[in-house]
Amino acid sequence: MKNTQSTSWQSAALGIALGIIVLLSLNSFIIINPGQAGVISILGKATDGALLEGIHVKPPFISVVDVYDLTVQKFEVPAESSTKDLQTLSARFAINFQIDSSEVVQIRRTQGTLENIVAKIIAPQTQESFKIAAARRTVEEAITRRTELKDDFDLALSQRLDKYGIIVLDTSVVDLTFSPEFARAVEEKQIAEQRAQRAVYIAREAEQEAQAEINRAKGKAEAQRLLAETLKAQGGQLVLQKEAIEAWKTGGAQMPKVLVMGNDKTSSVPFLFNVGNIQSP
Structure with a gap:
């Protein structure tokens, strides 16, 4: 009977010892995975030196390991x-x-x-x-x-x-x-800028139109000057005759049915009339 009890106590003691060993083993090691680092604190005090990836020994029960993620x-x-x-x-x-x-x-x-x-x-x-x-x-x-x-x-x-x-x-x-206030200010500024750009465009357009009128006036004056010089030259009467005919055409009048030229060959303008306008006596 005593031998049986002794054996039971021994078995229990052995089981307890094995349990303690296993528990100590589990609390004596720490595994740090890749991309991590650990810090051992023993009785609340952090020890020097970080634990990098791998298996590390630590004091059981009285230590804690804080693991930090080193990845992004x-x-x-x-x-x-x-x-x-x-x-x-x-x-x-x-x-x-x-x-x-x-x-x-x-x-x-x-x-x-x-x-x-x-x-x-x-x-x-x-x-x-x-x-x-x-x-x-x-x-x-x-x-x-x-x-x-x-x-x-x-x-x-x-x-x-x-x-x-x-x-x-x-x-x-x-x-x-x-802020909403600035958003409104930006919108008002954009509207003002658009109006200013429109005003500048209108001013430039008017300036270009005025310049075009000046150019047309200069061109007309130059044409008149050249015409005057041509009339002074020999054969100027032919130009006057051409101008007279063109005037009738552009004026919408019918071309005269009778063209009477003066006896003087130097006459500059032909005498033209429509026989339809002659009244019988």
Whole structure:
């Protein structure tokens, strides 16, 4: 009977020992996957040196391992600022970033979790960086020169996040909006510009028409001068005869049925009349 009880106790003790060994084994190792880094905290104190991918030994029961994702993270962060002309400009940025593996321990000591990093570091620094970029230009310049605005924002954000062990890979302006008052001002400005352009077009058209009249007047004067010189030359009477005939044609009158020329060959204008106008006695 005593032997049976002794055997039972031994079996129980052996089972307990094996259980403790298994439990210790499970709590003595940690596996870090690719793209991750871990920080061991023993009794609440973070140890130096990050744990990179692979299997690592840790003190059982008294240690905790915080694992950080080192792959590219993406978060959208809103921001609002006043421009150089004191207009309100709102934006929403998509920020791609990575945690520097060499700074993981410091990040754990100062910031904690990834959620804290976004809420306490990235979001406020995004706001401040946007203020720097927006304050350098008017709201119209911010909209028409969006690339320059983004470049200034990227530079300011990278410089601010670098000291926290956060590497900015890329940013995108998801949305950029301005106040309704400015929207109305833009619309009114566009209407005024269109009216001004129309007025300029009308003025230019009138100027061109006036110039055309001047050119026509000059051309007519030149033609008259040439005609006068031609009349002075020999054979000028032929020109006068041609002009007289053309005048009858363009005036719509019937050509005379009788053409009477003077005896003097130097007569410059033919004497023309319509015999139909002669009344019988």
